[in-house]
Amino acid sequence: MPNVKLFASLRKISGIKEAAIPGTSAGAVLAELVRQYPALAVHLLDDGKIRPHVILTINGHPTDNLDAALAEQDQIAIFPPIAGG
Amino acid sequence: MIDQRIYEMFREIGQSLYTHTMISSHGGNLSIRLGDRVVIKRRGAMLGCLKPHDLIETRLDKNDSGVALASTELLVHRTVYLNTPALAICHCHPRTAIAYSLSRDEIVPIDNEASYLLKKVPVIYEEFASGTPQMANKVAEVLKNYKCIMLRGHGSFSTGQTLDEAFFWSSTLEEACQIMLFTKQVGEPFIEYRKNSENYGKF
Amino acid sequence: MNGWNGRILEIDLTTQTHKSYPLDMEMAKQFIGGRGLGVRLLWDMVGPEVDPLSPENVLIFTNGPLTATGYQTSNRFSVSTKSPLTGTVLDANSGGYWGMQFKKTGFDVLIVRGKAQKPIWIEIKNSEITFHDASELWGMRVFELTEKLGQDNNKRNVLCIGPAGENLSRLAAIMNDRERAMARGGPGAVMGSKNLKAIVVEGTERPEIMDQERFKFLLYETRKLLAASPLTSQALPEFGTIMLMNIMNNVGALATRNHQQTQFEGAEAISGETLSETYLVKNAACWACPIGCTRISKTEKVEGEGPEFESAWAFGAQCGIDDLAAIIEANSLCNDLGLDTISAGSTIACAMELSEKGYLDSDLRFGQADALARCVEDMAYRRDLGAELTEGSLRLATKYGHPELSMTAKGMEMPAYDPRGLQGQGLLYATSNRGGCHMRGNMIGLEVLGLPKLIDRFQVQGKSSFVILNQNSNAAIDSLVVCKFTNMGVADEYFARILGAVTGVQYDTGDLVKTGERVWNLERLYNNREGFTSKDDSLPPRLLTEAPTDGPSKGWVSQLEPMLKEYYRSRGWDQNGVPTPKKLAELGLENLVDPSRTLEKIA
Numbered sequence: 001m002p003n004v005k006l007f008a009s010l011r012k013i014s015g016i017k018e019a020a021i022p023g024t025s026a027g028a029v030l031a032e033l034v035r036q037y038p039a040l041a042v043h044l045l046d047d048g049k050i051r052p053h054v055i056l057t058i059n060g061h062p063t064d065n066l067d068a069a070l071a072e073q074d075q076i077a078i079f080p081p082i083a084g085g
Numbered sequence: 086m087i088d089q090r091i092y093e094m095f096r097e098i099g100q101s102l103y104t105h106t107m108i109s110s111h112g113g114n115l116s117i118r119l120g121d122r123v124v125i126k127r128r129g130a131m132l133g134c135l136k137p138h139d140l141i142e143t144r145l146d147k148n149d150s151g152v153a154l155a156s157t158e159l160l161v162h163r164t165v166y167l168n169t170p171a172l173a174i175c176h177c178h179p180r181t182a183i184a185y186s187l188s189r190d191e192i193v194p195i196d197n198e199a200s201y202l203l204k205k206v207p208v209i210y211e212e213f214a215s216g217t218p219q220m221a222n223k224v225a226e227v228l229k230n231y232k233c234i235m236l237r238g239h240g241s242f243s244t245g246q247t248l249d250e251a252f253f254w255s256s257t258l259e260e261a262c263q264i265m266l267f268t269k270q271v272g273e274p275f276i277e278y279r280k281n282s283e284n285y286g287k288f
Numbered sequence: 289m290n291g292w293n294g295r296i297l298e299i300d301l302t303t304q305t306h307k308s309y310p311l312d313m314e315m316a317k318q319f320i321g322g323r324g325l326g327v328r329l330l331w332d333m334v335g336p337e338v339d340p341l342s343p344e345n346v347l348i349f350t351n352g353p354l355t356a357t358g359y360q361t362s363n364r365f366s367v368s369t370k371s372p373l374t375g376t377v378l379d380a381n382s383g384g385y386w387g388m389q390f391k392k393t394g395f396d397v398l399i400v401r402g403k404a405q406k407p408i409w410i411e412i413k414n415s416e417i418t419f420h421d422a423s424e425l426w427g428m429r430v431f432e433l434t435e436k437l438g439q440d441n442n443k444r445n446v447l448c449i450g451p452a453g454e455n456l457s458r459l460a461a462i463m464n465d466r467e468r469a470m471a472r473g474g475p476g477a478v479m480g481s482k483n484l485k486a487i488v489v490e491g492t493e494r495p496e497i498m499d500q501e502r503f504k505f506l507l508y509e510t511r512k513l514l515a516a517s518p519l520t521s522q523a524l525p526e527f528g529t530i531m532l533m534n535i536m537n538n539v540g541a542l543a544t545r546n547h548q549q550t551q552f553e554g555a556e557a558i559s560g561e562t563l564s565e566t567y568l569v570k571n572a573a574c575w576a577c578p579i580g581c582t583r584i585s586k587t588e589k590v591e592g593e594g595p596e597f598e599s600a601w602a603f604g605a606q607c608g609i610d611d612l613a614a615i616i617e618a619n620s621l622c623n624d625l626g627l628d629t630i631s632a633g634s635t636i637a638c639a640m641e642l643s644e645k646g647y648l649d650s651d652l653r654f655g656q657a658d659a660l661a662r663c664v665e666d667m668a669y670r671r672d673l674g675a676e677l678t679e680g681s682l683r684l685a686t687k688y689g690h691p692e693l694s695m696t697a698k699g700m701e702m703p704a705y706d707p708r709g710l711q712g713q714g715l716l717y718a719t720s721n722r723g724g725c726h727m728r729g730n731m732i733g734l735e736v737l738g739l740p741k742l743i744d745r746f747q748v749q750g751k752s753s754f755v756i757l758n759q760n761s762n763a764a765i766d767s768l769v770v771c772k773f774t775n776m777g778v779a780d781e782y783f784a785r786i787l788g789a790v791t792g793v794q795y796d797t798g799d800l801v802k803t804g805e806r807v808w809n810l811e812r813l814y815n816n817r818e819g820f821t822s823k824d825d826s827l828p829p830r831l832l833t834e835a836p837t838d839g840p841s842k843g844w845v846s847q848l849e850p851m852l853k854e855y856y857r858s859r860g861w862d863q864n865g866v867p868t869p870k871k872l873a874e875l876g877l878e879n880l881v882d883p884s885r886t887l888e889k890i891a
Contacts, residue, residue: 005538007531007534007535007538007561008523008527008531008534008560008561009522009526009527011561052738053518053519053737053738053739055535055736055737055738057535057538057539057840059840060538060539060540060839060840060841061539061840062539062735062736062737062738062742062745063742064738064741064742077535077538079531079534079535079538080518080522080523081517081518081519081522081523081737088747088749090744090747091750117750118750118753119749119750119753119854120749120750120751120752120753120854120855120857120858121854121857121858122750168798169797169798170757170760170761170780170797170798170801172753172754172757201512201516228798229796229797229798229799230781230784230796230797230798231781232779232781245740246734246740246741246754246757247740247741247743249741250740250741280508281505281508281509284501284502284505287502288785
């Protein structure tokens with residue numbers, strides 16, 4: 001099943017750095033992740049949609065499309081809003 | 086040949102505009118700037134169900150073969166791109182905002198989101214409200230300083246770096262105007278909840 | 289006068305005299321302050337015949353009308369000069385407190401010309417200027433010197449060079465308030481070439497604000513916006529810029545081992561997350577800044593500011609090093625010696641590759657954490673290989689027969705973001721007026737972070753529009769002068785309005801961005817006059833021809849050529865990248881390229 005890596009403040013909030021989470025789309029995996037780690041909900045989702053500025057990458061490609069289909073070996077990474085120089 | 090992803094972006098936002106009753110069947114327009122070129126809706130196309138051939142790409146500063154098919158409002162869009170930092174333009178006919186534009190020179194939202202993000206939306210007037218250089222210049226002039234403006238009785242023009250940002254401002258305006266209308270219907274004394282709100286009209 | 293002080297202070301080190309005169313307000317309205325005003329003055333004063341390390345080069349320190357007003361981040365200031373590293377126009381920008389204090393002395397601009405016969409330092413107390421003998425101070429490092437000269441953040445501020453600047457390292461920084469840096473492009477060497485060790489300022493005059501009510505309103509709105517943006521209210525204060533390490537690695541745009549790869553297996557070990565768990569003590573802020581992105585880190589050997597993302601990258605991934613303590617120590621050493629961390633790290637990385645391939649006879653290898661401190665010290669003191677490293681990676685690689693192994697654009701070492709993972713960023717580096725630099729219009733917001741909206745990082749068509757807007761907007765912000773991180777919560781339209789509220793001069797948002805465009809074009813004219821052409825708008829061959837073999841950027845090279853062509857057209861330049869007369873007239877620059885106009889000569 002897809003593997004999800006969490007970064008920055010999301011690690012402390014959830015207590016984990018990564019986990020295998022089932023789902024066939026990015027949105028489904030996100031929903032399941034939040035179900036297993038409810039503390040993440042308010043940081044990741046707003047009314048069922050991904051919060052603005054949360055960064056989600058699938059195999060290293062940033063995307064804002066939660067309907068994107070996922071393969072079994074896909075790697076998802078989630079970052080809270082970040083900036084820098 | 087216009088990139089598939091660009092087409093999808095136009096189609097998605099065009100559809101949103103239509104389903105949110107911000108345009109009629111053939112009204113409104115969307116465009117983006119790609120370097121020194123513009124991508125805009127074809128004349129006579131329906132934003133609510135765009136097909137790939139409904140998007141025209143043409144030069145920013147002068148006409149080339151694409152222009153015969155482009156929207157009659159191409160001049161406005163070009164003028165805005167040449168005179169402001171905009172990279173995308175959304176032009177639509179948000180009903181409630183149009184109603185409000187008929188009786189005032191600026192729309193100052195009272196809801197939290199719009200007063201925070203828009204502060205105020207100027208209403209401008211032009212005698213020939215479509216396609217003339219005078220109108221194009223006036224629209225561009227005001228868009229230099231506001232990301233969303235109303236052309237009285239006609240509709241909104243809003244700009245952004247991307248098409249969905251431009252759409253966002255017009256959509257926020259329409260929501261703000263609907264809230265203003267409901268407030269009037271509720272008809273109870275307004276309890277001011279925002280600090281410094283007296284300054285929004287001077288933004 | 290509102291906003292601006294309206295006065296320029298000019299110091300001649302050769303004669304140890306000074307004079308002050310009014311700021312040309314028409315020029316000020318056109319260029320505002322900071323970087324804009326700096327390049328405009330530099331244009332008049334330093335032409336192609338001037339060697340950057342000669343007495344004829346100048347240092348132009350500039351404030352802006354917003355400086356010291358108390359508007360969020362109104363502490364930043366700028367220095368303009370001709371770069372000893374690149375030979376291009378250079379402005380370097382710093383935070384802290386010095387800029388605020390200099391504004392309070394009653395001047396907008398400090399021009400330093402000539403060369404002192406012996407080391408001196410200058411004290412400016414309002415309009416009282418004193419030259420002091422610095423023979424005892426010459427050789428002193430930055431931390432000790434800053435304390436010795438009486439640094440007191442809100443009252444008395446020290447700007448100085450360390451041994452690197454004294455020894456004319458082309459990577460030397462000008463340091464202020466102990467650990468803030470004006471680093472890129474080697475301005476510290478210019479200061480060292482003038483025998484100027486330090487400039488200390490104390491001021492008591494507050495700038496005047498035309499419309500106090502409107503100013504307060506906009507200040508309040510800015511506070512709200514910065515608090516509402518998770519970037520400025522949570523991410524930056526809690527984690528700092530170094531949070532980018534894991535994300536840039538994840539998307540395959542973290543240059544590694546001298547840009548040989550785009551991902552670093554040791555990224556986690558040198559990430560912001562790891563820093564938070566190990567050496568981070570707390571965060572800190574510059575004057576009037578509510579964000580507080582500065583890190584304070586402590587290892588067994590050092591305690592102080594940093595590391596920023598770029599510094600951690602340059603000594604980390606770029607050198608193949610995953611020892612965070614060693615990186616923090618190298619960063620601290622650069623601050624104390626007065627060196628640019630990005631160029632230092634990337635030059636060491638270049639030397640590592642040259643050594644591994646046998647072109648350079650040295651035992652430097654990627655991954656050698658214990659080599660960092662030694663290299664940095666040797667660079668500051670021009671010892672052994674350090675004497676060659678301190679000339680920058682392009683001169684180093686050229687000397688050993690392989691200039692293509694220098695990861696520079698126009699001679700300036702590029703920062704962390706690998707253009708093969710971000711097409712727009714490549715165009716940015718290639719066209720940046722001061723060389724390979726990300727602070728002239730960073731594209732990662734759009735191409736990775738979704739700020740304001742995610743765009744396709746591999747798309748080429750239309751990319752130039754975004755780069756141009758970013759470049760123009762950044763140039764305007766650098767002229768105000770405020771911190772670009774404010775721009776993450778506050779849109780340009782607020783800056784235009786606050787400028788109007790403070791100065792009484794009406795700028796609309798379009799005018800403000802146009803000012804940025806004017807500044808950009810003048811910088812371009814400056815470089816053209818120096819002899820730079822479209823050939824210099826380029827990237828190292830590795831980025832144009834060697835695609836990463838794995839990771840998310842696998843198979844991609846920088847598509848610079850088509851982007852560049854579109855960029856020239858979109859900027860209103862001809863196909864050789866020269867601003868057209870029409871564009872210059874539009875920006876009010878047409879008089880500056882009148883061939884009959886001569887450069888001002890030093891009296």
